[in-house]
Amino acid sequence: MLVLENILLALNGLRANKTRSILTMLGIIIGIASVITIMTIGNSITSSVTNQMNSMGAANITLGVQQKSSGVEEDARGMSFRRGPQRDEMRDEDYITGEMVDDLLTVMDDELDVALRSHDLGNGSITDKNNKGSVNVSGVNNDFIKNENLEMVAGRIFTGKDQKEARKVAVVSDKLISDVFKIDNEEALGKQITVVIENQYKHYTIVGVYHYDTSKEVYSFSSDRATNMYVPLLTAFHEHHTKERYRDLEITVQDTSKADDTIKEIERYLNGRYFRNNESFEVVGFSMASMIQSYTEMMGTLSIAISVIAGISLLVGGIGVMNIMLVSIQERTREIGTRKALGATNSSIRMQFIVEAIVLCIVGGLIGIVIGLIAGYVATPIIDEEATFYAPINGILMSVGFSVAVGVFFGYYPANKAAKMNPIDALRYE
Amino acid sequence: MEPIVDARKIYKRYYIGQPNELEILHGVDIKVYPGEFVAIVGASGSGKSTLMNILGVLDKPTEGEYFLDGVDVSNSDDSELSAIRNKKIGFVFQTYNLISRQSALKNVELPMLYAGMSGRARARRAKELMAMVGMEDRMDHNPDELSGGQKQRVAIARAMGNNPAMILADEPTGALDTKTGRLVMDIFHRLNEEHGKTIILITHSPELAEETQRILTLSDGVIIGEREGKGHAGA
Numbered sequence: 001m002l003v004l005e006n007i008l009l010a011l012n013g014l015r016a017n018k019t020r021s022i023l024t025m026l027g028i029i030i031g032i033a034s035v036i037t038i039m040t041i042g043n044s045i046t047s048s049v050t051n052q053m054n055s056m057g058a059a060n061i062t063l064g065v066q067q068k069s070s071g072v073e074e075d076a077r078g079m080s081f082r083r084g085p086q087r088d089e090m091r092d093e094d095y096i097t098g099e100m101v102d103d104l105l106t107v108m109d110d111e112l113d114v115a116l117r118s119h120d121l122g123n124g125s126i127t128d129k130n131n132k133g134s135v136n137v138s139g140v141n142n143d144f145i146k147n148e149n150l151e152m153v154a155g156r157i158f159t160g161k162d163q164k165e166a167r168k169v170a171v172v173s174d175k176l177i178s179d180v181f182k183i184d185n186e187e188a189l190g191k192q193i194t195v196v197i198e199n200q201y202k203h204y205t206i207v208g209v210y211h212y213d214t215s216k217e218v219y220s221f222s223s224d225r226a227t228n229m230y231v232p233l234l235t236a237f238h239e240h241h242t243k244e245r246y247r248d249l250e251i252t253v254q255d256t257s258k259a260d261d262t263i264k265e266i267e268r269y270l271n272g273r274y275f276r277n278n279e280s281f282e283v284v285g286f287s288m289a290s291m292i293q294s295y296t297e298m299m300g301t302l303s304i305a306i307s308v309i310a311g312i313s314l315l316v317g318g319i320g321v322m323n324i325m326l327v328s329i330q331e332r333t334r335e336i337g338t339r340k341a342l343g344a345t346n347s348s349i350r351m352q353f354i355v356e357a358i359v360l361c362i363v364g365g366l367i368g369i370v371i372g373l374i375a376g377y378v379a380t381p382i383i384d385e386e387a388t389f390y391a392p393i394n395g396i397l398m399s400v401g402f403s404v405a406v407g408v409f410f411g412y413y414p415a416n417k418a419a420k421m422n423p424i425d426a427l428r429y430e
Numbered sequence: 431m432e433p434i435v436d437a438r439k440i441y442k443r444y445y446i447g448q449p450n451e452l453e454i455l456h457g458v459d460i461k462v463y464p465g466e467f468v469a470i471v472g473a474s475g476s477g478k479s480t481l482m483n484i485l486g487v488l489d490k491p492t493e494g495e496y497f498l499d500g501v502d503v504s505n506s507d508d509s510e511l512s513a514i515r516n517k518k519i520g521f522v523f524q525t526y527n528l529i530s531r532q533s534a535l536k537n538v539e540l541p542m543l544y545a546g547m548s549g550r551a552r553a554r555r556a557k558e559l560m561a562m563v564g565m566e567d568r569m570d571h572n573p574d575e576l577s578g579g580q581k582q583r584v585a586i587a588r589a590m591g592n593n594p595a596m597i598l599a600d601e602p603t604g605a606l607d608t609k610t611g612r613l614v615m616d617i618f619h620r621l622n623e624e625h626g627k628t629i630i631l632i633t634h635s636p637e638l639a640e641e642t643q644r645i646l647t648l649s650d651g652v653i654i655g656e657r658e659g660k661g662h663a664g665a
């Protein structure tokens with residue numbers, strides 16, 4: 001009851017002393033506005049950057065075999081010497097083998113999730129009667145297929161036996177089925193198809209059909225776009241008469257935010273164990289997540305800097321509030337005396353002035369929030385065109401909380417001074 | 431009948447223990463009975479206001495006993511004194527002391543607010559009191575939009591907020607012309623006669639003092655005379 005009256009009274013007072021109130025609130029307005037601006041920009045851009053990077057597979061690390069960058073190396077005595085001539089062409093021993101991947105996954109079990117193993121067989125065509133369709137054929141493990149997030153409309157993905165025995169089975173798109181065979185997806189299951197890749201005829205049995213999502217096409221000029229056709233991983237290697245080996249492959253990690261460290265560890269392990277004596281090639285890792293990591297770290301540093309600035313202006317603003325409260329209490333000494341004569345207790349006087357300080361701070365905080373949101377809204381598209389405006393809810397709640405805290409902290413001393421005034425001294429004050 | 435005010439041997443000193451120690455009240459005895467209308471007169475600086483503030487528990491005597499409504503208030507703490515001022519006493523000041531940023535009605539509500547009365551009950555009673563002092567058409571005005579006499583009427587309505595037993599008025603007509611003073615004085619008579627309020631009035635006007643039931647004369651911190659006024663039942 002008393003609190004509500006006090007809030008109304010304080011708002012009245014704000015209105016009566018507009019200029020003075022605004023000047024007093026300036027520190028708080030600037031502090032909160034700068035935090036909200038930065039948080040709005042940060043949040044908006046971060047969400048757009050993360051979205052972009054995630055759509056590019058941010059959770060994955062790409063490992064690749066690369067030619068060593070320089071032939072110059074230092075020996076133990078610090079003397080530099082030139083290595084022997086480097087090979088450009090990769091030989092069998094330069095690839096990352098399936099065993100290496102297995103080994104890596106066991107050794108770094110805590111950091112790594114799964115390897116998305118695939119082997120490309122190239123572009124092929126499938127003909128039935130007068131209809132022709134083209135496919136990109138690749139051998140994949142089941143982790144790879146799961147990572148593609150395919151929507152299966154008929155049949156299944158590969159079984160363990162399909163994989164282990166390198167069976168000649170395939171998963172194709174519903175677009176291929178309807179374009180070429182013109183039958184139902186269910187009817188396609190078990191159907192023998194012949195794919196022509198580089199003039200070689202290869203036969204597979206369809207075991208699954210997935211839904212081809214046209215909305216995910218980046219560009220589509222023609223209706224006979226190639227869709228993906230999947231076969232078991234070993235099947236693909238067998239077609240090329242090689243063992244399981246990779247020039248590059250993707251591995252998913254447990255914790256995206258540590259991708260940078262994980263990459264370093266993988267490089268150290270593989271290069272140390274398997275590529276130590278390889279003069280020409282080494283394993284190099286790359287990840288979108290590491291970009292996110294450094295971006296996040298940068299935003300973190302920026303946030304700390306801004307928080308410090310905000311903290312200082314809130315402190316200055318708080319001192320301003322305390323100062324104006326002391327002045328106001330001085331001016332209203334007779335009012336305080338009168339209130340006490342009418343029966344106000346010390347604690348109700350104290351509350352009146354603390355509420356007044358809090359109201360001052362909250363109004364300042366709200367003005368700061370509005371200014372910050374507007375500034376953020378205006379600045380975000382200037383910094384990143386693709387970013388969408390995203391109001392920092394946590395920041396707003398925190399700002400209101402901080403305003404209240406500043407009001408209580410800096411309002412307490414003046415309010416207590418008012419509460420402790422001797423009623424008769426206050427009444428006689430000129 | 432038990433006196434509502436029973437102050438014995440009241441001393442008030444300032445600058446105690448310092449070379450310029452000053453004794454303003456030299457052992458004043460005063461008794462006021464419920465329903466009485468008493469005037470305190472005396473030269474400026476004689477200690478009238480000092481005594482009144484002690485009777486209104488705004489100030490504490492340096493020495494002496496004070497029983498208010500039968501209760502010894504000498505040892506009451508701040509919050510007990512606040513409650514006494516809130517419930518038992520209504521103050522009317524020479525300078526009105528209305529709170530400037532609040533409407534007349536809100537001013538009248540103040541004692542009720544501190545008594546914890548609900549908003550609706552406050553507003554209803556405040557309107558009645560404003561009507562009683564003839565200010566019902568100025569309720570939403572701020573104090574700075576009122577004349578001195580109007581302000582004092584609002585202040586009297588405010589003093590009546592929690593229906594206290596006693597009204598203490600320190601020169602309530604001091605800043606008003608005779609005609610307006612008359613109007614205010616009539617209100618005090620009504621409060622005394624119709625509502626049975628005990629009233630202690632400080633005034634420099636012999637005529638107004640004469641209208642009360644009993645007149646106490648204070649001189650240099652001592653009560654030097656006590657006589658009946660025209661308002662006394664027997665007069």
Ligand SMILES: Nc1ncnc2c1ncn2[C@@H]1O[C@H](COP(=O)(O)OP(=O)(O)OP(=O)(O)O)[C@@H](O)[C@H]1O
Pocket residue numbers: 444452454472473474475476477478479480481
């Ligand atoms: N806080 C104080 N400190 C020192 N002296 C004080 C204080 N308050 C009052 N006095 C002194 O007490 C004396 C009595 O003051 P008081 O206000 O009671 O006089 P009064 O009879 O009400 O006079 P008036 O008719 O002019 O209002 C004065 O001399 C005044 O200077």
Ligand SMILES: [Mg+2]
Pocket residue numbers: 478479480600
């Ligand atoms: Mg006086």
